[in-house]
Amino acid sequence: MKITMTVNGRPCSGEVEGRTLLVQFLRDIQGLTGTHVGCDTSQCGACTVHVDGRQVKSCTMFAAEAEGAEVTTIEGMANADGSLSVIQQAFQDHHGLQCGFCTPGMVMAAAALLKDNPRPSEAEVRAHLEGNLCRCTGYHNIVKAILAASGQAVAVAAE
Template identity: 80%
Template sequence: MTQVTMTVNGEAVSGDVEGRTLLVEFLREGQGMTGTHVGCDTSQCGACVVHVDGKAVKACAVLALELEGAEVTTIEGMANADGSLGTIQQAFQDHHGLQCGFCTPGMVMSAAALLKDNPSPSEAEIREYLEGNICRCTGYHNIVKAIMAASGQDVSAIAAE
C-alpha cells in the first residue's frame, strides 16, 4: 500500500491505495464520494467523468497513484457553496436533461469542461463533445438543451421531448 494525497473539491485528502487502485475506486470507496458512477469499467460510458487539474478525465481509466498532488473536482464539487445546485446542475433539472440519472454526473462534468472551453456551443458541438458519454434513457435531446441553457443561450424555441 502507498499513500496518495490530492485535493478533491477544494479539500486535501489522502489514503492508502494499492498500485492498481483506480481513481473512481479511491473516490467512491476511500472518500465516500459516490456521485462519480462506475458504469462500464472500460472508459466507454462516461459515467465516471471528473475533472483532474481542470480537464475532463474518465476516473475508471486513471490510477489514483498517478494523481499525487492533483486537483480533482467531482460532481459533489459542482454545487454552490450553500449546497444548492450549480448552474449546469440546475439547467439539467429545469430542462429534464436526466431520466434515470445514472449518467447525469458524468454528463454534468463533461458539460462543465465543454463550457469552460467553448462558452456558447452549438447543438452540433455539444453532441460531438458528448460522444464519449452514453445515456440509455433520454435520447440526448434534453441534455443538449440543458447544456445550451446553462451556457446562457435562449432555448425557448427548442421543443421539449
C-alpha cells in the same frame, strides 16, 4: 502506497495499491459515490471527473497518477451555499435526466465543455458528449440543458 490530493477543494489522502483506479479511490476510500462506475471500459463516461481542470474518465486513471492533483467530482459542482450550480439547475429545469445514472458524468462533461467553449453550438455539444452514454433520454433534453446553462435559447435544439 499513500497518496494525497485535493478533492473538491479539500485535502485528502489514503492508502492505495498501485492498481487502484481513481474512481475506486473516490468512491470506496473517500466515500464520494456520485462518480459512477458504468462500464469499466471507459466507454460510458459515468465516471467523468476533472483532474487539474481537465475532463477525465476516472476508470482509466490510476489513483496514484492523481498524486498532488486538484480533483473535482460531481459533489464539488454545487455552489458554496449548497445550491445547485447553473449546469445542475439547467439539467433539472430542462429534464436532462431520467434514471440519473449518467447525469454526474454528463454534468462534468458539460462543465468542461462550457469552460473551454462558453457558447457552444448544438453540434458542438453533441460532439463533446460522444464519450458519455445515456440509455434513457435520447440526449435532446441534455443538449437543451447545456445550451441553457451557456445562456443560449434552448429552442435551437432539435426535437
